[in-house]
Amino acid sequence: MIYHSTRNEKEKADSKEAVLTGLCRDGGLFVSDALMDIKLDLRELMGLSYEGTAKRILSLLLNDYSTEEISDAVSRAYGNTFSDAAVTPLTPIGKDWLLELYHGPTCAFKDVALQMLPQLMSKALSGSEKKILIVTATSGDTGKAALEGFKDVENIGIAVFYPHRKVSDIQYLQMATQEGENVAVCAIEGNFDDAQTAVKKLFSSDINKDLAKRGIFLSSANSINIGRLVPQIVYYFEAYKALVKKGAISLYDEVDFCVPTGNFGDVLAGYYAKLMGLPVGKLIVASNANNVLTDFLSKGVYDRNREFKKTISPSMDILISSNLERMLYYMSGGDTELISELMRELSDTGSYEISSDMLSRIREVFDSGCADDSETREAIREAYRETGRLIDPHTAVGYKVMKEKKRPDIPCVLLSTASPFKFCHDVWEALSGEDASKGGAEPPMASTDEKDGFYYMDRLSEKTGEKAPLALSRLREKPVIRRDVVAINDMPSYVLREAMENIRF
Numbered sequence: 001m002i003y004h005s006t007r008n009e010k011e012k013a014d015s016k017e018a019v020l021t022g023l024c025r026d027g028g029l030f031v032s033d034a035l036m037d038i039k040l041d042l043r044e045l046m047g048l049s050y051e052g053t054a055k056r057i058l059s060l061l062l063n064d065y066s067t068e069e070i071s072d073a074v075s076r077a078y079g080n081t082f083s084d085a086a087v088t089p090l091t092p093i094g095k096d097w098l099l100e101l102y103h104g105p106t107c108a109f110k111d112v113a114l115q116m117l118p119q120l121m122s123k124a125l126s127g128s129e130k131k132i133l134i135v136t137a138t139s140g141d142t143g144k145a146a147l148e149g150f151k152d153v154e155n156i157g158i159a160v161f162y163p164h165r166k167v168s169d170i171q172y173l174q175m176a177t178q179e180g181e182n183v184a185v186c187a188i189e190g191n192f193d194d195a196q197t198a199v200k201k202l203f204s205s206d207i208n209k210d211l212a213k214r215g216i217f218l219s220s221a222n223s224i225n226i227g228r229l230v231p232q233i234v235y236y237f238e239a240y241k242a243l244v245k246k247g248a249i250s251l252y253d254e255v256d257f258c259v260p261t262g263n264f265g266d267v268l269a270g271y272y273a274k275l276m277g278l279p280v281g282k283l284i285v286a287s288n289a290n291n292v293l294t295d296f297l298s299k300g301v302y303d304r305n306r307e308f309k310k311t312i313s314p315s316m317d318i319l320i321s322s323n324l325e326r327m328l329y330y331m332s333g334g335d336t337e338l339i340s341e342l343m344r345e346l347s348d349t350g351s352y353e354i355s356s357d358m359l360s361r362i363r364e365v366f367d368s369g370c371a372d373d374s375e376t377r378e379a380i381r382e383a384y385r386e387t388g389r390l391i392d393p394h395t396a397v398g399y400k401v402m403k404e405k406k407r408p409d410i411p412c413v414l415l416s417t418a419s420p421f422k423f424c425h426d427v428w429e430a431l432s433g434e435d436a437s438k439g440g441a442e443p444p445m446a447s448t449d450e451k452d453g454f455y456y457m458d459r460l461s462e463k464t465g466e467k468a469p470l471a472l473s474r475l476r477e478k479p480v481i482r483r484d485v486v487a488i489n490d491m492p493s494y495v496l497r498e499a500m501e502n503i504r505f
Contacts, residue, residue: 001014001015001032001034001060001061001062001063001064002014002032002034003015003018003030003031003032003226004030004031004032004033005024005025005026005028005029005030005031005336006024006028006029006030006031006325006326006328006329006336006339007024007026007027007028007336007339007340007343008024008026008028008336008340009336011024011025011026011028013030014064015061015062015063015064015065015226015227016062016064016065016120016123016124017124018030018226018227019062019117019120019121019124019219019225019226019227020121020124020125020130020132020217020219021217021219022203022218022219022220022221022222022224022225023200023203023219023220023224023225025203025204026340027200027203027204027343028325028336028339028340028343029224029226029322029323029325029326030226031326031329031330032061033334035061035272035275035276035330036275036330038060038061038275038276038277039276039277040056040057040060040237040276040277040278041277042240042251042252042277042278042279043251045237045241046241046244046245046251050078050086050087050088050234050238051074051075051078051079053234053237053238053241054074054077054078054116054231054234055070055071055074057230057233057234057237057276058070058073058074058116058230058231060276061226061230061233062120062226062227062230065120065123065124069123072119072123073116073119073120073123074116074119076115076119077115077116077119077231078115078116081104081105081111081115082103082104082105082111083103083104083469084100084103086238086242087103087112087235087238088100088101088103088112088235088238088239089103089242090238090239090242090243090246090413092387093383093387093389093391093399093414094383094386094387094389096402096406096411096412096413096414097239097243097248097411097412097413097414098389098391098395098413098414098416099235099239099413099414099415099416100416101235101415101416101417101418102416102417102418102419104145105145105148105471106141106144106145106148106174106471107418107419107421107422107469107471107472108141108144108145108315108417108418108419108422109141109232109266109415109416109417109418110141110142110145110146111145111148111149112231112232112234112235113145113223113227113228113229113230113231113232114142114145114146114148114149114150114221114228115149116227116231117146117149117221117225117227117228117231118149118150118153118156120227121153121156121219121227122153122154122155122156125155125156129215130155130215130216130217131155131156131157131215131216131217131505132155132156132157132216132217132218132219133156133157133158133159133211133216133217133218133219133495133499133503133505134146134150134156134157134158134159134218134219134220134221135158135159135161135199135202135218135219135220135495136158136159136160136161136199136220136221136222137160137161137162137192137195137196137198137199137222138160138161138162138167138175138192138195139162139163139166139167139192139262139263139314139315139316139317139318140162140167140168140171140314140315141171141315141417141418141422142160142221142222142223143160143161143162143171143174143175143185144171144174144175144178146158146160146221147160147175147178147180147183147185148178149221150182150183150221151178151179151180151182151183152180152181152182153182154505155505156182156505157182157183157184157216157498157499157503157504157505158182158183158184158221158503159183159184159185159186159494159495159498159499159503160175160183160184160185160186161186161187161188161195161198161199161491162175162185162186162187162188162192162195163187163188163190163191163192163194163195163317164187164188164189164190164485165187166191166192166310166314166317167314168314168422168423168425168426168453169425169452169453170421170422170423170424170453170457170472170475171314171422173453173475173478173480174472174475175482176480176481176482176483177475177478177479177480177481177482178481178482179481181503181504182503182504182505183503184482184484184494184498184502184503185482185484186482186484186485186486186491186494187484187485187486188485188486188487188488188491189485189486189487189488190488191308191310191317192262192317192318193304193308193318193319193320194488195488195491196222196318196320196322197320198488198491198492199220199222199491202218202491202492202495203218203220205492207492207495207496210496211496211499214500216499216505222263222265222322223263223265223266223268223322223323224265224322224323228265229265229268229269229272229323230269230272232265232266232269233269233270233272233273233276235269236257236269236270236273236278236280237273237278239255239257239413240255240278240279243255243411243413248411249411252279253279253411254279254280254281254410255279255280255281255410255411255412255413256280256281256282256283256284256406256407256410256411256412256413257270257280257282257283257284257412257413257414257415258284258286258398258401258402258405258406258412258413258414258415259283259284259285259286259398259415260286260287260288260313260316260394260395260397260398260401260415260417261285261286261287261293261316261321262287262288262290262293262315262316262317262318262321263318263321263322263323264285264293264321264322264323264324264327265322265323266415266417267283267285267366268323268324268326268327270283271283271327271330271365271366274365275330280365281407281410282365282366282367282405282407282410283365283366283367284366284367284368284369284398284401284402284405284406284412285297285366285367285368285369286368286369286370286371286397286398286400286401286402287316287368287369287370287371287397287401288309288311288313288316288317288370288371288372288373288376288394288397289309289311289370289371289372289373290308290309290311290316290317290318290319291370292304292306292318292319292321293321293324293368294368294369294370296324297362297363297366297367297368298368299359300353300354300355300356300358300359301351301352301353302324302346302351302352302353302354303350303351304319304320304346304350304351305349305350305351306319311372311373311376311393312373312376312377312393312423312426313376313393313394313396313397313423315394315417315418316394316397320346325339325343327362328342328354328358331358331361331362332358342354367405368401368405369400369401369404369405370397370401371396371397371400371401375400376393376396376397376400376430377396377426377429377430378400378430379391379396379397379399379400379403380393380396380427380430380431381430381431382399383396383399384431384464390420390427390460390464390466391416391420391427392416392417392418392419392420392422392423392427393423393426393427393430394417394418394423395414395415395416395417395418395420396430398414398415398416399414402414419468419469419472420460421457421460421468421469421472421473422472424453424456424457424459424460424468425452425453425456427456427460428456428459428460428463429456431460431463431464432459432463454473454475454476457472457473
């Protein structure tokens with residue numbers, strides 16, 4: 001299984017090297033043309049557990065790992081780290097289906113991949129004297145999931161950057177209270193796109209070269225890393241298997257998926273599943289008010305030159321969807337020159353346009369829609385009122401879009417990306433109809449208090465009778481120990497200083 005850059009077929013790596021490197025030297029993302037030739041036997045998969053399906057898929061896509069290495073990695077990642085035995089259970093939401101991806105240690109879908117990625121990296125490093133520094137930008141959920149997954153892993157350090165005051169109270173506390181001697185956490189004065197762009201530049205900067213001289217090599221835990229993307233394919237197959245077992249479909253029937261996304265990684269995993277033989281009909285891409293993907297998938301023009309909007313679904317507050325590049329590569333028939341040119345245009349002008357033929361091919365697979373904050377709040381209310389399901393704002397974006405875009409007589413699975421208690425302030429306000437920011441109910445603490453979110457966590461539990469996951473409610477007992485804030489331009493010096501002085505590999 002040879003991987004190469006989306007922008008240059010000559011930059012190649014085996015899967016272990018691709019996992020360790022994360023991002024190609026030319027700025028492209030690792031892809032494999034062999035993906036087009038893999039077709040999984042659905043009947044064979046039906047008899048496998050979640051771990052069995054994971055072993056099968058990882059062994060195919062990361063096939064320079066031994067059978068023993070894959071088996072051990074899967075057991076460590078999923079053996080006892082998720083609160084539900086199914087790992088990603090499928091449950092009804094009205095007449096549709098909810099794929100619950102939030103039963104991991106940080107209560108977000110990122111756990112499914114970020115419990116696996118440290119295992120893959122550790123095994124790829126085995127027998128080497130290299131040290132890896134993970135540098136990752138987060139819009140909220142990736143940061144904590146990566147920190148938890150890589151905490152105190154030997155020979156690996158991690159530095160996470162998140163947008164200052166642009167994540168939820170609970171997301172902030174998850175990162176600010178993070179323990180571990182090999183971790184660094186820092187807010188940046190900017191938005192997620194600023195942080196992600198700066199992180200990508202680090203890989204080709206002098207900082208990378210300086211660290212390499214000391215045996216420290218940069219990598220990423222974002223979904224640009226193929227080792228982060230591949231584990232996410234598994235839960236699409238598991239959702240399909242669950243529908244068959246529940247009698248909702250027959251084997252080989254078509255199923256649609258609605259995916260709230262910002263960086264296009266979660267929905268890209270569904271596209272990979274389709275390429276590997278899963279009977280996926282439509283992949284419905286749900287965006288919030290930062291609807292750059294909605295516009296692109298309907299018009300064929302990607303344009304990030306627009307106002308960045310801070311929303312109540314902050315993990316989707318993204319205008320540069322990095323993983324879209326991988327989909328474009330496959331939809332273009334593997335045209336690396338075209339992809340390289342499109343990415344140059346995006347970097348130079350902030351936009352690019354694809355051909356009408358290519359857009360038609362994309363629209364055969366992908367549909368799209370969006371929801372602003374008021375529509376998101378209404379979706380939270382509607383889901384609770386009509387189905388009894390409590391959903392977070394990101395899932396609510398998907399719920400609203402699914403209701404608009406789902407096809408009659410085709411089952412639709414909505415990917416639920418996080419526990420509603422990670423965004424308890426906004427979920428409680430949506431259900432209660434009160435808005436503290438507009439003079440409604442006032443919390444007993446100042447709005448700037450770091451633990452303000454627990455007031456709403458308790459109110460949400462009182463209102464719904466549902467308990468917050470222990471991983472979130474216990475945050476109120478932990479001290480804040482990570483308070484660093486830097487300007488975007490200071491990120492390289494921060495990484496170098498932390499790697500040299502504070503992070504213990």
